[in-house]
Amino acid sequence: MLTHAAEDYLKSIYKLQEKGGKVSTGILAAYLDVKPASATGMIKKLKTMKLVRYERYRGVTLTETGKAIALEIIRHHRLLELYLFKALGVPWDGVHDEAEKLEHVISEDVEARMDEFLGYPTADPHGAPIPDKNGVVVQTASVPMTDLQDGQSCVVAEVSDNDSALLRHLGSFNLYPGTAFRVIEVAPFEGPFTIDIAGQQVVIGREVAKQIFVDEVQDPDNV
Amino acid sequence: MLTHAAEDYLKSIYKLQEKGGKVSTGILAAYLDVKPASATGMIKKLKTMKLVRYERYRGVTLTETGKAIALEIIRHHRLLELYLFKALGVPWDGVHDEAEKLEHVISEDVEARMDEFLGYPTADPHGAPIPDKNGVVVQTASVPMTDLQDGQSCVVAEVSDNDSALLRHLGSFNLYPGTAFRVIEVAPFEGPFTIDIAGQQVVIGREVAKQIFVDEVQDPDNV
DNA sequence: AAACTAATTTAGGCATACCTAAATTATATA
DNA sequence: TATATAATTTAGGTATGCCTAAATTAGTTT
Known part of the structure; x- marks a missing residue:
């Protein structure tokens, strides 16, 4: 071992x-x-x-062997994050650090039981993909929020998981994976983003936007 | 730490x-x-x-400080055992080894959430008492099964938790904490126990009986 | 009390995984 | 191409926690 x-x-x-x-x-x-x-x-x-x-x-x-082991650990980590979040109600800004410790000691048996409890999920609470038992990862073709333009609509796909303060910040705006929002205006000179999220108007700093990845981008005229 | x-x-x-x-x-x-x-x-x-x-x-x-830490680890261990058993369905002969690894890395926050999920329990799946958050242990005055005599009735209070094979053996007889049985006959010369458990007649070896502790012992004439 | 036995401690080593400081190699600049 | 800078490696040291083997202490027996 x-x-x-x-x-x-x-x-x-x-x-x-x-x-x-x-x-x-x-x-x-x-x-x-x-x-x-x-x-x-x-x-x-x-x-x-x-x-x-x-x-x-x-x-x-x-190497192939090394990659297989890496994916196994990542699978442990992400399944644990989701389990802690869903089964025990650990807030999403706390699951990363907890999973970091548990991922090295959890058995394959317990992992399989959590997997079953969760209904064989494919993403963790931050939207990161959970590799399956054979190490197969389904990557979604998400795009950094900083690529968005005025008027575009999208859905949060994934956010960085290692910064607890960032996660609390995003949580206060309900910016969880799956949440839809529309860009109202991107400020010039690398400025912040003003977005519409469930009717609420919210301002997102550039540095924060860099940590957000989105899916299903649609231009306003496509609506 | x-x-x-x-x-x-x-x-x-x-x-x-x-x-x-x-x-x-x-x-x-x-x-x-x-x-x-x-x-x-x-x-x-x-x-x-x-x-x-x-x-x-x-x-x-x-010392007092050392004892407090010991009780904290024991609390982690026993809460984890019960959680794995009840929430994830890990068989009772598997929870000890798993908890042994997890007890050192689980946070107080996650422990508190498991405690709440379980309804603030006082005993683990093997009947061992779970110390409370302040390190207070409620010990039941249980008695070794080897002290029992012909005809006495009792309830399983606690069994040794560290021998997986023993636990599977006991499980095959339904000898879990809380299970009632009656001694039919104790064989002479340090021999085995024949007991009645839910109508079934079962023979328990001496060495196995030493690992079982019972409560609420009643003589046949008290019935 | 001397001698023997069993338990315990000391001494010296090994593996892991980190560190700092010095030496080396690669790369960019003039 | 020579030199300066940045990245990397080597060398040597620390702490943890285990080991074996030898020395010591305690306790028992005669």
């Missing part, structure tokens, strides 16, 4: 690899909040286990 | 202390399945943290 730290490294390499191929030691270390020297050490260990491909100074990628 | 290992030591010292005052290094090491030398090392560390009283060659006892 792998250590918790090794599992965290694999999970992080997977996520960073998703947006940009090879992962550098420095990026990985920053993501995991450890020093680059520590990342080098763990990467070497993962290489001896044939879980990553690695050439010094050239970055790291997951 | 304490390490998982330190928490396990405190929990084990508490349990051993319950049946016999001071706890020797050797007994503790055997209980935790480590070598006596390892136990000595941890005991010294716990002493510097003022969680145990310890004099070399003289055994170890918990």
Whole structure:
């Protein structure tokens, strides 16, 4: 069995690899909040286990085996988040940290029972896809909110899950995955977004908008 | 925060202390399945943290602070066992090992939510008392099954929780806490017990009977 | 009381996973 | 192409928690 730290490294390499191929030691270390020297050490260990491909100074990628393990941990994490949210009513800004601890210790049996309880869900409370038992991920073709123009309508697909304060902020506007809204106006000079959400007018800062991904974008004349 | 290992030591010292005052290094090491030398090392560390009283060659006892932490971990463990059993349908012979891993990582918030879901229970699936939030334990005055005589009636109060095979065996006879049975005959020479349980006649070995504790014992003439 | 046995502690080592500081390699700039 | 800068790796150190083997202490027996 792998250590918790090794599992965290694999999970992080997977996520960073998703947006940009090879992962550098420095990026990985920053993501995991450890020093680059520590990342080098763990990467070497993962290489001896044939879980990553690695050439010094050239970055790291997951092997098929490594990817399968990463997806298993991510599945644990997202199922746990949804379970904590739905079964125990943990607020959505709290489920990430809790799942972070539980994902390494939960058994496959308990995971299967949570999966069944939840009706074999495909997304966690932040809209992130839950890989199935075989590691198959169904990715939706969502778009960053910052790509939206005046008048466009859409549905929240996914939001970043690791910033608790951000999630509380979004929650206060009801900006959960599945929620529909319409862009009233995008301020010029990289300014904020004014949107209509269930009749309410709300202003969303640029930095916050970058953390929101949307689906089903429709232009006003398509309505 | 304490390490998982330190928490396990405190929990084990508490349990051993319950049946016999001071706890020797050797007994503790055997209980935790480590070598006596390892136990000595941890005991010294716990002493510097003022969680145990310890004099070399003289055994170890918990301080008030150490006892409070031990009871907190035990509360986590038993609430988790009951939650896994009731909410997720994990069989009672599986909940101990699962809870053993989860008890160190579950938050107080999630624990409180499980407690509420379960209706503030006072016993786990094996009949062991669940300490309350303040560490208060309500101990029932149960008696070992091996003390029973021919004809006596009683109710299962508690069974050992750490032997999965034993629990499956007991489960096959419906010998859960709360189940009533009557002793038909105790075989001589430290032999087995023949009991009546819901009309069925069942034979229980001595070694198994030692792991069963019962309540509300009544003599046949009291019926 | 001396000697033996059993329990316990000390001493020295190993693996994990982090750190800092120094050395190295790669890359960009002049 | 030489040099400066940035990224990365190596080297050496820390803490946890386990181990084995040797030394010590306690308790029992003769």
